[in-house]
Amino acid sequence: MGSNGFGISEPISTGGPTELDVIQNGELEKFLADAGLYESNVEAIKREEVLGRLDQIVKTWVKSISRVKGFNDQLVQEANAKIFTFGSYRLGVHGPGADIDTLCVGPNHATRKEDFFGELHRMLAEMPEVGELHPVAGAHVPVMKFKFDGVSIDLLYANVAAFVIPEDLDISKESILHAVDEITVRSLNGCRVTDQVLHLVPNIQSFRTALRYMRLWAKRRGVYSNVTGFLGGINWALLVARICQLYPNALPSMLVSRFFRVYNLWRWPNPVLLCPIQEGSLGLPLWDPRRNFRDRQHLMPIITPAYPCMNSSYNVSTSTLHVMMEEFKRGYEICEEIEANKASWGTVCEPFAFFEAYKNYLQIDIAAENEDDMMNWKGWVESRIRMLTLKIERDTNGVLQCHPYPGEFSDKSRLFRHSYFMGLRRREGANPQDGEQFDMRMTVEDFKQDVYHYLDWKATMLIYVNHVKKKNIPIFVFPGGVRPSPPPRVRGSNCQIQKSPISSSGEIGAAVERRKRRHEETNSGVNQLESSFSSYSSDTSSFADTKTSKGHELNVAGTLCNANAPENTSISRHDVNESINQPETAETYRNGISTPENVVVEQFQEPIGRNVIAPQAVDDLGEELELKNEFRPFSGLTQANGTRSPIAAEEVEKTSQNGICGNGFDFLQNGSREELEPHELTAETPNVTLFVAPSKPMIRLSFTSLRKTS
Template identity: 70%
Template structure:
């Protein structure tokens, strides 16, 4: 098999990846020592399974392989095949995911794939006959088939080991024992579910082929998975990073630093992705078109691909974006965590931090003053399992709707896991942190009325086709002091905030720096005696910052906006809540308050007017003296240059211009046909009670989230004449008077687009294009 992205360097070494490595330097003595410390830390954290559990897993896989072989012979005989075909009938079990990569921990599930012949159907045989066989086995418990999922799966436990079993139906009468599923020909005449099911195994195997040192890759990936879970950014369904996403990100760093040990790879992971120019894609190899005509990730041909905010492309054909669930809010949170990790790694090199600092748990229930609580319940465990899967796959839609309906001024931070109240059986609870977007002026009495948004979300959830009596959902607003005790470890609420962490110290430093900067500016306004000294300090800061300006050329305006919002706790606590009316929830007669949030200009607990002074405290990464200028230049070239060049090389034709519709990037793939037109309508007609001055300020902010989410490269094409949608939109909302003109211009843009489509269609029919 040809491995794409493999070539030779000038010194004869093999080069992995689509670009030259950033550095070929080997490890230093410091790297060796810190890598040993990291490995011991991961071992002490219990991330490695015992030998006994490893043996049990091998036995489960062997037994499962025997079961599917018996199953395929049984159905072959039942379908009337001749004796020879029944005798040769075969099925095979493959593994993928964390188990195949070798980074699974104790208690982790095994991702498996059953490959069967053409006469073994998915609906009737796999979810029918095989399901019955497993149901009758005493070793199998918690059997839960999910045939209507985007990738159909059968979940169960075998001898206490969790197993996720997928099925791939090949166009072969007999499955050979030495089947190689890495060959593209295996996808010939395969249906969509089979292609998706095979993709997990094919991607995992390709990743292992495209990394220079598998052991270093595994240690680094195990570290990054542990970090992501501790920091609350490990959940693909919530819009964060899943296992395969982290594997691809780590593999790319291994390609860029092929001779580095895990200590350096972890540090460079944070450094590179802090400066990464999203939405430039992360790719381990070139995107191949293939000969089977299967859809691949291609923003030029697929309009939905244009709205992906953080594309991480799988290396096996057909290449897909593995992070289509990422939203603007989760990208903002992950960018904050990348920046935090980069700063801590720099402090570790200076001896001012250790691995404990990097892996500190994110204090989610101390970070915000306002939370959205989503409760779900069912009548029994099986119903709750189905209901939970449905709700979790659509919680991301609630985040999207809230931020869109409030024009991004109310930001959401979803917690990736669920909580359970032991006093309430068959019940789960989810939380989302809420805060005002940083840098937006606060008006007295301003409120965010998200009741209609929540009602719309609940209506979509209750449209579940398998809805049963007892399945209910309830959404309410809670303040930090009213968070239930069962969410805390041991069910005990801490009597005081958690110990001083790196995050709290960093927030305090930024707050003190901002206050000192304001005090200095105020003093300078009264007396001009110190103006010369202030200019000198400013010039010195500019000189220091110029040393790292090259490495910052790849930073997007989005990443700068994230840096402004680094004060997690203090900057998010200037808010109170106004309740307008009560609500009867879907789960009974209990009454609770509808979410109607009000953010006044001040707060009794913290100062709501906290701001960070950019001039006196520029938000720039610390210069790392351990990185050579040559490595910096190579890093800049890879982050900002070759990827864009590769995009043009992979997609030589000019991409079609984007339209103002972000729904495509924010849909769960198995629900892509659901209409989101109501979201854009509600964003105008059901806008919460917010002053237009604030809306104008928000939408016109340069370098903020909205530039990526709404205004990023939004152009409307009419023949050879192009209108900058983003500049028109940002300009027209600049005042109350021109709000009406904004609507008129939007109407004209839509009208021009319709004429453009009619014009192109007419020319096409005439054969002119």
């Protein structure tokens, strides 16, 4: 460990700010204030009052259940529970209206299922100040969501191996994890990691300001979403914390600039670590690619500092990593302009024009019957969208990359319906073949089977996946429902720089000198990091010898190098199936239950978000999607016993009768979208009943025009 007591290496630079750095930092702080990222004193006081009230509620709750369970008066009086906070609120980077991540720690006799999601839920439901109460008991980390006096609360529960919870309980100690179940470990992990991050950064205030900016940047650039395959709040906090360790005396503006410079050069899957990985004494599983096959598949490991150390970014895929690396590069280039006084901090955070970036998109439409069903269905579908990205990467051998948009869109005229979008493009550097096509139908059917495996699925919960071109994106995704005019074509860089007030030649010269010095610092930091990690790596020598299945070395050192994301980090079918645990086809559609297609024909006769096509819309040159009247074998439509699945049979019948896509939504007739439907079975297969496929258009991705769309 470095002499500064932080991280696993010496800092790259301990230099302090120059006069120009102070000026730029003032501009950054003004930008954050103007962006409305700080809550008012009134709101801050209200949050504290709500947390105090919630703490009193859980104390009353645990005494009540202790009495019901037969404890005497003295034990009931001693019974206690305590509220902790974590996430953005605990880090001090939350904004107005943000929810508060909270954890209730209770005694071992207060159970999660019967007492927390039972009695405490009943108590909260009866309180007039509590609204929008929504328990999610089946989540990976079970949570109770609600609003308390208008403040959004996410409440987790951990029942530790203690009869009495002291008011001065220290959950950062390893002993708190003794004799608890895995869900309790995961529930405690948020608080433990947050506290450890604050302990490991050299300057908390600089860390907070830099993190506020990076969170705003990530949200505006569309890379803030753990569930979609990008990074969530804790991931960005860990990345910023590592930069704080590498530049302990830097101002927030300097930290932001170094953030882009360092991670633009970072060669993943080298992990980001704030401290050495501790083995611990409880034998809990740790992130360890030496022993764990799945850990070797992680593309962007960002390791939590609290025991048990885990990879917080396991959701990242090849496609989403590539998108983030492009954003790091863009941020680095604009920060170079800022240091030369030719751009502003607002330029870095300009919103990403997602619906102008690609020519081809997938549109994922979901519908439900009521608000409660939609809330449950929406949460499940969002958790599976990243699987569609993995499946597309798998089935195209990594050639086709996806850019999922983090968040949903809704047509206000249609209740209980949401749409998600995913941009499609060919991976840079891939060698295309003339007329090469990607058949998406089998991939989409595989994804839909996975989604319909939802344990609480109802026949009114629907999902459809469609191809839509840029010019036909539905207008409800645009602000005000107005489709923007196509931007004029400009040769050269498409990065528009917003210039700051003209500075003197002396300031420009000083800026150039600072840029040169910082480049030298970063380059020298490469060798410094590598050498400082040598002793640590010697204790874990097998890390350096471990190869991923993609042929990339896993070096715990977390070094920097002059390389971007690896080009050939594709995921094999075996790897995806290993991590997804896909259900059997026959089980997926629930034999004997009315299929979603039947329901949608009866209840929803119009497509979700019918497109309004802009007249004479201008198409960018890029990937082409072609319709082909062609059918090929698709085993995904057969059940384990060799017969067709109910969905397949009914789709064929309705398609031939109605001339539509077999879902009741007239996607093909409006000429703007084409649903990605599965192949119908035509090949001779032993023990399989054959049938004649109807003449239904089929979607194929064809890359005959290869110029990249900006």
